Amino acid sequence: MAGKRQIRTVRLSETVxxxxxxxxxxILGESFMAVTGDKWPPSSVRQPISCDRLAAKLRxxxxxxAPSTGNPEGPRTPGLEFVRFPAWLFCQECRRMxxxxxxxxxxxxxxxxxxxxxxxxxRFVVACTDGSHAADVPWVDWTHRDADTACSAKDRLRFQPxxxxxxxxxxxxxxxxxxxxxxxxxxxxxxxxxxxGFTCRGAQPWQHEWGNCGRPLEVLQRGATSLHFGESxxxxxxxxxVGSAAELEERVKNHPYFTAIKHNPANNLLDDMIAELTxxxxxxxxxxxxxxAALSGGEPNVLSAKGALVSEEYDAFMAAKAGTAPTENxxxxxxxxxxDGDSTVVAELRALISGVVIVDRLREVRxxxxxxxxxxxxxxxxxxxxxxxxxxxxxxxEGYGEGVFIQFDGAHVDEWAQHPEIMRRIGKITAHRDAxxxxxxxxxxxxxxxxxxxxxHALMNELAFRSGYTAPxxxxxxxxxxxxxxxAFIYTTSSDVEGTLGGLARQxxxxxxxxxxxxxxxxxxxxxxxxxxxxxxxxxxxxMNLSACHACMLAPExxxxxxxLLLDRTLLVGSPDLPGYxxxxxxxxxxxxxx
Numbered sequence: 345m346a347g348k349r350q351i352r353t354v355r356l357s358e359t360v361x362x363x364x365x366x367x368x369x370x371i372l373g374e375s376f377m378a379v380t381g382d383k384w385p386p387s388s389v390r391q392p393i394s395c396d397r398l399a400a401k402l403r404x405x406x407x408x409x410a411p412s413t414g415n416p417e418g419p420r421t422p423g424l425e426f427v428r429f430p431a432w433l434f435c436q437e438c439r440r441m442x443x444x445x446x447x448x449x450x451x452x453x454x455x456x457x458x459x460x461x462x463x464x465x466x467r468f469v470v471a472c473t474d475g476s477h478a479a480d481v482p483w484v485d486w487t488h489r490d491a492d493t494a495c496s497a498k499d500r501l502r503f504q505p506x507x508x509x510x511x512x513x514x515x516x517x518x519x520x521x522x523x524x525x526x527x528x529x530x531x532x533x534x535x536x537x538x539x540x541g542f543t544c545r546g547a548q549p550w551q552h553e554w555g556n557c558g559r560p561l562e563v564l565q566r567g568a569t570s571l572h573f574g575e576s577x578x579x580x581x582x583x584x585x586v587g588s589a590a591e592l593e594e595r596v597k598n599h600p601y602f603t604a605i606k607h608n609p610a611n612n613l614l615d616d617m618i619a620e621l622t623x624x625x626x627x628x629x630x631x632x633x634x635x636x637a638a639l640s641g642g643e644p645n646v647l648s649a650k651g652a653l654v655s656e657e658y659d660a661f662m663a664a665k666a667g668t669a670p671t672e673n674x675x676x677x678x679x680x681x682x683x684d685g686d687s688t689v690v691a692e693l694r695a696l697i698s699g700v701v702i703v704d705r706l707r708e709v710r711x712x713x714x715x716x717x718x719x720x721x722x723x724x725x726x727x728x729x730x731x732x733x734x735x736x737x738x739x740x741x742e743g744y745g746e747g748v749f750i751q752f753d754g755a756h757v758d759e760w761a762q763h764p765e766i767m768r769r770i771g772k773i774t775a776h777r778d779a780x781x782x783x784x785x786x787x788x789x790x791x792x793x794x795x796x797x798x799x800x801h802a803l804m805n806e807l808a809f810r811s812g813y814t815a816p817x818x819x820x821x822x823x824x825x826x827x828x829x830x831x832a833f834i835y836t837t838s839s840d841v842e843g844t845l846g847g848l849a850r851q852x853x854x855x856x857x858x859x860x861x862x863x864x865x866x867x868x869x870x871x872x873x874x875x876x877x878x879x880x881x882x883x884x885x886x887x888m889n890l891s892a893c894h895a896c897m898l899a900p901e902x903x904x905x906x907x908x909l910l911l912d913r914t915l916l917v918g919s920p921d922l923p924g925y926x927x928x929x930x931x932x933x934x935x936x937x938x939x
Contacts, residue, residue, distance in 0.1 A: 364574045792824050
């Protein structure tokens with residue numbers, strides 16, 4: 345008797361991140377992979393999303409959300425296609441391995457053909473080291489590679505413990521019931537695959553035709569983070585504002601080198617243009633490079649697109665501060681830090697922070713641009729392959745929420761950033777960023793950016809206790825794209841069009857914000873892992889953090905725009921040898937609490 349059809353669901357917001365195209369999706373012990381947009385349902389059942397400036401930066405015509413429904417069990421409910429990956433499963437009862445094909449899908453969990461036991465995914469897959477392809481381990485060929493005789497039924501495999509006392513992967517093996525060939529998983533390695541001639545077939549799990557890749561394969565666990573590096577970009581829905589981003593575009597277009605650069609991007613004039621514009625107007629090198637790429641019509645650079653988007657958003661916050669930028673989805677109000685707490689502490693804080701804008705309602709649109717596998721610098725796989733027969737589009741989701749924008753005093757920040765000890769300390773992070781494979785995915789490691797990023801993390805950790813929202817639901821946006829234009833925006837969104845409940849915006853009001861900031865600084869002035877945390881040099885991936893660990897600074901991955909890297913709490917609160925930006929605030933606050 346056939347079992348009941350099983351309904352598997354994911355949230356609409358998860359179709360871009362973390363379960364965007366190419367990502368593994370675990371549902372009730374089953375493993376699937378999200379497909380690219382060319383395999384999505386037709387536009388007649390998808391939901392259009394409007395965000396012209398995000399679409400323009402990513403150079404597509406449209407943004408579409410996946411079809412959604414409040415009745416997933418309805419017979420005509422549209423849905424997204426997912427492929428079962430890995431396709432090789434094994435039985436938890438008899439250990440039989442089964443290559444599960446699409447024709448075997450009946451809408452229920454797979455069962456063993458021998459004993460009706462539950463089939464679960466194999467633990468290992470292979471990924472291309474350069475081409476971002478993924479595939480099942482070629483279990484049949486790999487197991488029989490050294491077989492002495494021909495096998496009559498090569499697919500009769502079992503995944504089971506090895507005979508004898510062994511450790512690690514060598515304690516597991518794959519055996520063939522037909523020819524009794526057995527092979528230890530200790531031999532399932534990159535060097536062995538290369539030696540035996542196993543190379544990449546140039547395809548994704550949902551593609552039926554092999555490509556012409558031939559590059560080396562690496563064995564990964566199914567849940568490895570390196571199996572999927574998603575590329576997504578978000579933008580806040582803001583009113584039309586003429587600001588620094590538009591000015592930069594005009595200056596680039598009118599620059600005497602631009603025509604030559606547009607026709608020959610590889611020439612050395614680009615570096616000269618960047619040097620001129622950064623020195624004369626204070627733009628960052630990334631923002632100039634991104635603007636040149638956008639105006640030249642080349643492939644969009646995700647980091648440059650992000651820089652251009654946040655630059656426009658900063659201008660919108662400045663307009664909101666002046667009372668000239670309200671819209672339906674960007675409802676703002678200006679507030680003062682207030683007199684909460686010790687007045688001396690608040691006065692010191694006001695000298696360093698030049699403005700606060702509360703956003704009571706905002707709309708954020710997030711689009712998936714593509715993904716990579718195994719290495720952050722591997723080939724990019726587009727979220728939607730280009731087609732000559734339809735407009736360019738990307739998968740996207742929208743959310744509504746609230747937030748608090750804090751503007752830093754640009755003159756104070758730039759003066760502080762010129763201190764020799766600050767420059768020396770940031771030089772360590774910069775050197776490690778430049779040497780890291782992740783470096784090109786991160787913002788430039790300037791003293792200003794690391795300060796703002798560290799402040800945002802400290803503030804998010806404190807707001808998670810006070811606002812009523814969980815830490816993973818809070819997000820940051822750092823504004824550091826031009827000289828003197830510095831700010832941090834902490835916000836939260838929900839897929840509900842009604843938005844969120846107001847708890848975060850309330851913490852930005854006059855009676856609360858000063859105490860929130862002071863308490864956040866007090867919390868990072870000392871770490872539970874000190875003196876190890878404060879004296880370890882460097883920390884985290886490729887040494888791109890200083891004085892930042894899980895006990896004091898790190899935030900949930902969903903909250904941080906920079907992979908929890910380029911952080912240093914010492915820049916906030918100082919040390920005996922280094923002036924922190926807020927060291928006077930922290931000192932006065934601690935003295936006040938002692939009294």
